Structures are given as structure tokens and as C-alpha cells.
């Protein structure tokens with residue numbers, strides 16, 4: 001039974017290492033995912049800014065063409081002024097010219113707004129492109145790390161699988177079945193734990209003295225009455 005427990009402990013060690021290798025792979029690939037998300041987000045924001053810039057440029061051109069049209073109308077009206085004899089008509093036309101000039105001045109302000117918006121968007125885009133470059137460098141670096149570590153981890157996992165298979169062949173089917181059952185019931189911690197000085201190292205509760213004595217015989221599998229883990233005696 002001592003051998004069987006030793007095999008169980010090794011088997012458990014193999015499983016702990018396998019899951020830690022897998023957890024490590026998972027965490028580095030998560031890191032890469034996070035970086036890729038940041039990159040996609042930046043890409044999207046740069047695209048959005050480009051659309052805003054295009055929109056502002058369109059608006060700017062439309063204001064520009066409005067001003068040109070008004071200038072043609074102002075010029076025509078000014079030419080007409082010379083031929084008008086009637087004072088009332090003259091004043092009305094002057095008022096019309098003033099109105100067009102005011103409209104153009106307001107439109108010029110709108111054009112300045114457009115230019116400011118384009119300028120701001122271009123500044124934001126430049127900052128984001130700089131950030132994007134950094135993220136892309138990080139992604140390249142992380143991809144290399146993930147690639148290298150995946151290879152190392154893959155090799156180790158294969159070794160562990162081979163060891164697990166070797167151990168599984170040596171173990172009694174009943175012992176393995178019990179081990180797997182206890183394992184499936186444990187939310188955290190190991191399924192096989194040592195008992196040292198009568199203390200279970202799964203739950204850190206003392207086991208009864210009678211049981212502790214029996215445990216030292218190492219003649220059969222025993223369970224901790226408190227946490228239901230498989231226990232074995234560990235000498236000090």
C-alpha cells in the first residue's frame with residue numbers, strides 16, 4: 001500500500017504541474033488577447049477620427065462654396081447700386097448686401113470651427129498612431145513569448161502525459177478510482193495529503209489518535225474524517 005500511495009502522490013504531482021503549465025499558457029495567451037483588443041480598439045478609433053476629419057472637410061468645402069456664391073451676388077448687387085435712382089430701392093439693396101456680408105462672416109466662423117475640429121482630430125489621430133505603434137511592438141514581443149513558451153510547455157506536457165501513463169499502469173484500478181473520486185469532490189487543494197504529527201495537511205485538523213496509529217501501518221487507504229481526503233503518514 002505504501003507503493004500505491006507513493007504512486008498516487010506522484011500522479012497528483014504530475015497533475016498539479018500539468019494544470020500549472022496549462023494555467024501559465026492560458027495567462028500568457030490572455031495577455032496577448034488584451035493587447036490585441038487594445039490594438040483593435042485603437043484601429044477603430046483612428047478610423048472614426050478619419051471619418052470625422054472627412055466630414056469636417058466636406059462641411060468646410062460646402063461653406064466655401066456658399067461664400068463664393070454670396071460673393072457673386074454681392075458683386076452683382078453692388079453693380080446694380082450704380083444704376084438705381086430710387087432711394088427706397090437703393091436702401092433695400094444696400095440692406096441686402098449687408099445681409100449677405102453678415103452671412104458670409106458667420107460662415108467664415110463656421111469654416112474656422114471646421115479647421116479647428118480637423119486640427120484636433122489630427123492631433124488625436126497622431127497620438128493614437130503613436131500608441132498603436134507601441135501596442136504593435138508589444139504584440140510582436142508577446143507573440144514571440146507565447147510561441148516560445150507554448151513550445152516549451154507542449155514538450156513538458158507530453159513528458160508529463162508519458163509519466164502519468166506510466167504511473168496509471170502501476171496503480172491499482174480501485175485506488176485510482178478512489179483518487180479520481182476524491183479529486184472530483186475537492187473544490188481546492190489536493191486529493192492525497194500527508195498527515196504529520198496527527199495533523200491532516202489538507203484541512204489542518206487533528207485526526208483521532210486511534211486512526212493516527214493505524215495510519216502508521218500503511219496497510220490500506222484511509223480518509224481524513226474531517227475533509228475526506230486520502231491521507232498517508234509522513235514521518236517527521
Ligand SMILES: [Zn+2]
Nearest residue numbers: 200203224227
Ligand atoms: Zn483533513
